Structures are given as structure tokens and as C-alpha cells.
Amino acid sequence: MKNVINLDELQLEDFAKGDKFASRCARIGPLVGARDLGYSYDIVPPGKRACPFHSHRSQEEMFFIVSGSGTLRYGNETRKIRAGDIICCPVGGPDTAHQIVNDSDADLAFLSISTMTDPEICEYPDSLSAESLGKIDREIAKYPPERKQSAVISALAIAQDEKGWISPEVMEFVAQYLGLPPVAVEEVASFYTMFHTEPVGKYTLTLCTCLPCGFQGALHAADHLRAKLGIDFSETTPDGRFTLKEGECMGACAMAPVLLVNNKKMRDFMSNDKLDRLLEELK
Numbered sequence: 001m002k003n004v005i006n007l008d009e010l011q012l013e014d015f016a017k018g019d020k021f022a023s024r025c026a027r028i029g030p031l032v033g034a035r036d037l038g039y040s041y042d043i044v045p046p047g048k049r050a051c052p053f054h055s056h057r058s059q060e061e062m063f064f065i066v067s068g069s070g071t072l073r074y075g076n077e078t079r080k081i082r083a084g085d086i087i088c089c090p091v092g093g094p095d096t097a098h099q100i101v102n103d104s105d106a107d108l109a110f111l112s113i114s115t116m117t118d119p120e121i122c123e124y125p126d127s128l129s130a131e132s133l134g135k136i137d138r139e140i141a142k143y144p145p146e147r148k149q150s151a152v153i154s155a156l157a158i159a160q161d162e163k164g165w166i167s168p169e170v171m172e173f174v175a176q177y178l179g180l181p182p183v184a185v186e187e188v189a190s191f192y193t194m195f196h197t198e199p200v201g202k203y204t205l206t207l208c209t210c211l212p213c214g215f216q217g218a219l220h221a222a223d224h225l226r227a228k229l230g231i232d233f234s235e236t237t238p239d240g241r242f243t244l245k246e247g248e249c250m251g252a253c254a255m256a257p258v259l260l261v262n263n264k265k266m267r268d269f270m271s272n273d274k275l276d277r278l279l280e281e282l283k
């Protein structure tokens with residue numbers, strides 16, 4: 001019978017890309033005469049993944065973990081996976097994006113089955129849009145080719161405008177794009193208060209609490225905002241509307257208290273009345 005094959009009969013091919021992606025894999029469908037489904041078998045070595053975090057607009061996929069263990073990224077969640085697990089990845093957007101990561105010390109083997117629906121559109125939520133990449137390219141062009149890493153702050157700002165915050169995956173993407181080690185991008189993203197390294201609400205309110213502003217009412221403004229929103233600095237309201245952040249000097253000390261809305265608009269002389277009006281306005 002030509003429609004049966006055993007895993008030990010497969011001729012595995014080596015695949016590797018960069019320092020993150022590697023597997024030994026075989027496309028099984030053609031070997032067993034599959035017509036409407038795609039079958040593949042992958043063995044992912046420790047520390048690697050077989051493919052980027054992605055979602056499909058028309059092909060549904062199923063994975064069966066044959067041996068080993070690892071982590072599944074699915075939408076905004078992660079969970080540990082092990083031999084015997086069956087994973088369904090229906091079509092969708094970022095909410096059904098998925099990736100199997102071998103973060104164990106041994107090989108992780110899985111069988112995947114796909115509906116092979118055509119035409120297919122694949123999306124990669126960790127990547128940036130073509131529009132954002134165009135903006136980053138324009139920033140890079142401002143520097144000599146050998147200094148393109150100097151565009152890191154601009155690139156992070158553009159990435160944050162698109163994604164809302166700078167996740168570890170976005171940092172990694174920016175690092176790769178600029179040819180920097182990921183840790184160098186992480187250092188920049190975590191140093192400047194304008195970058196959000198955690199998810200934030202729809203509106204971020206960044207209040208300057210430096211000494212000159214502190215002497216001119218910023219601390220009272222902070223108390224008022226905390227009481228009105230029911231959150232402390234670095235927290236987000238339960239409805240996901242506001243995140244309160246502490247900022248550094250914004251060069252507007254004479255107009256204290258000052259705050260930035262979404263890092264874009266500065267509001268000055270923020271008395272309690274003005275703060276209340278601002279919160280109303282943003283509701």
C-alpha cells in the first residue's frame with residue numbers, strides 16, 4: 001500500500017535560518033498520495049523553532065506532538081506542550097497566530113496537517129508592516145550605511161506606534177533589522193520612559209515628577225490622577241483605557257505640572273480641574 005508510511009522511513013532534510021530557526025523535516029503528503037491535506041514531520045533541536053510566529057487566513061493547521069516538550073505561543077498566550085498534545089490552529093489573524101518553540105533540552109518532534117487551501121495569506125504579527133518598514137528605512141537613510149544602528153530610537157518609536165508597545169519579539173525584530181544584538185535594543189527600550197515594554201492602555205498619561213515640577217504641583221497632580229483612575233504609576237485601569245506613567249523632565253518645567261498623552265501631545269499647567277477635563281475628553 002502506497003498510502004502508508006512510517007516515521008522511521010522518512011528522509012529528513014536539514015533546514016536552518018539565522019540562529020533561531022532549525023529543524024529536520026519531511027513533507028509527507030506527496031509520499032502517501034495526499035490530495036487535499038498537507039502532512040509534514042519536523043524534529044526541532046533544543047533552543048530552536050521551525051517557523052516564525054504566524055497566522056493563516058485560509059489554511060487551518062493541526063499539530064500532534066510526537067515526542068519531547070516545548071512551548072506553544074498562541075495569540076497572546078503561551079503554554080507548555082508535551083508528547084501526545086493535539087493542537088488546533090484555525091484560520092484568523094493575530095488571535096490565532098502560533099509558533100512551537102523547543103525550549104527544552106531534547107529534540108521536539110511534531111506532525112503537522114494543513115488544509116492547503118489556496119490562495120493563502122500568511123501574517124507575521126512579530127514583524128512590522130510595510131508602511132512601518134518604509135518609515136524605518138527613511139530614518140536609516142539619514143545615517144552613513146555603516147551607522148544604520150543609530151536609527152534605533154526612531155525605529156522603536158515607529159514600531160511602538162504600530163504595535164502599541166515594544167514586546168520582546170518586536171525588540172528582536174528591530175535588532176535584526178538594524179543589525180544590532182537584541183540586548184542593545186532592549187537597553188534603549190528600557191531606558192527611555194517613552195517606550196512601553198509592557199502592554200499599555202489606549203491612552204498613556206506620562207506625568208513629569210522630576211524635582212522642578214514636583215515643587216510646582218506635579219506631586220499633587222499625581223495624587224489626583226491616582227485617586228481619579230484608581231491606579232498607581234505603571235498600572236493600567238481595568239477597562240484598558242488609561243495607563244499612568246512617571247516621566248522625566250520634558251523641558252517644560254516653567255509650565256508644571258506637565259504631562260504627555262500617548263507621547264505625542266503635551267498638556268501644561270495641569271490643575272485638578274484641567275486633569276478632570278482631560279480624563280472626560282479621553283473617555
Ligand code: FES
Pocket residue numbers: 208209210211212213248249250251252253254256258
Ligand atoms: S522637570 Fe518637569 S518638565 Fe522639567
